[in-house]
Amino acid sequence: MRINAKIIKNVADVNQWEYANVAYVQEGQSNEIYIQLVDLDKTHSAEKSTALPEFPLRYMPQGTVVTLTATFPNIDSDEQFTITGAQPFADDKSIWRLPLTATDIPASGNFIITLTEDGVEKTFLIRNALSVELVNVGGC
């Protein structure tokens, strides 16, 4: 079992959402990232790659107490931060919402998810899943 997550967007309810390659976050406003937990080892037979499946099956977290946190890495420990996810829909526990305030500005690239199911932690990396659009782009 390889638990991971896919970015989803335009989330209205458990039946209305779309897959996205990256979550776009804009500086200067609050943002929301939606993810769907998936099991990379459980795929449709039509998948072209079993190593990197495009649409793996969703994963429903097990346990009575389930929490999820997202850590946005940065080389400067002052800039790194962790936020707690929320399950917006009781009917689909694979979908999580990660709220970012206007001052939460992560770095573009990978980020880390820690899923805790009744005290058992599962940590994984979502690759190149975040694209942060900054305001001052004249230099870096």
Next chain:
Amino acid sequence: MADFPESKGFGTKAYPVEALKTTPLLRRCEPMLTADLLKSRYLKGIDFDKYTDPELEQEIEIATNEFELMSNLTVNKVIFKERIPFDRAAYQAFVFMKLNNGPIRTIDELIIESSNGEEIYRLPPDWIEVGLAHKRQINLIPILSIFGAAGLKDGQASNAGLIFIQAVNNFRWLPAFYSVTYTGGLSNTDGEVPIVVNDIIGMTAAIEILSALQTNFLYNSTSISQDGITQSASGQGPQTFQARIEKLMERREKMLKRLRAEFHQKYYMSNI
């Protein structure tokens, strides 16, 4: 840098090189390349049924690593620790040091360290000259308007350290003397990269993808005939994307060469 309270940088942007202030009027930096951008910029009109988006993301990752190796530049910030020899010629040139990785954003720590890892003497950040750090050069220039107790470790003179420093007067060369901890990267903001870097990464990924895709075109020409009716078609076969690949390679080499010139300098120094 939170982990290194005495970090010293020059206060300029990583890109454009030596820029002190920029405006958003022209975009020069952007987030790392994504699969969507790769398709839109370099692979327009290409049939992608052989590649999935996670596979394209993987190609970008590989191309980014290749770029780091080809250019000897670090895309995102990395903290390095490097041993520098004591070289009398360099010592007399204001302790000229050329580091292996870059472009350097900050010097986080500069110490004289023994071979068993013991810190002998911590050099004060005030003495470190970082104006050419983007080209990996640093110097120690202890000519300041105020000489204070900056050179002391924790406010105490380190006698052992001073003896060690005096002892080096007898050496022309010590293979490991200084230890420099520094942060290198192509941007002051983690996750942002110069657009030209994304361009090189994108071209590298596109070259690989196109060269893999063109192997699917097995034949240069095909013809079918039945009952006196024929149809034939010809193309470039396994060379279908060759012209595009060569153009991308040529442009990538030009860009890479120019980028290296921005962040490297050649120098020769020896002891006879």
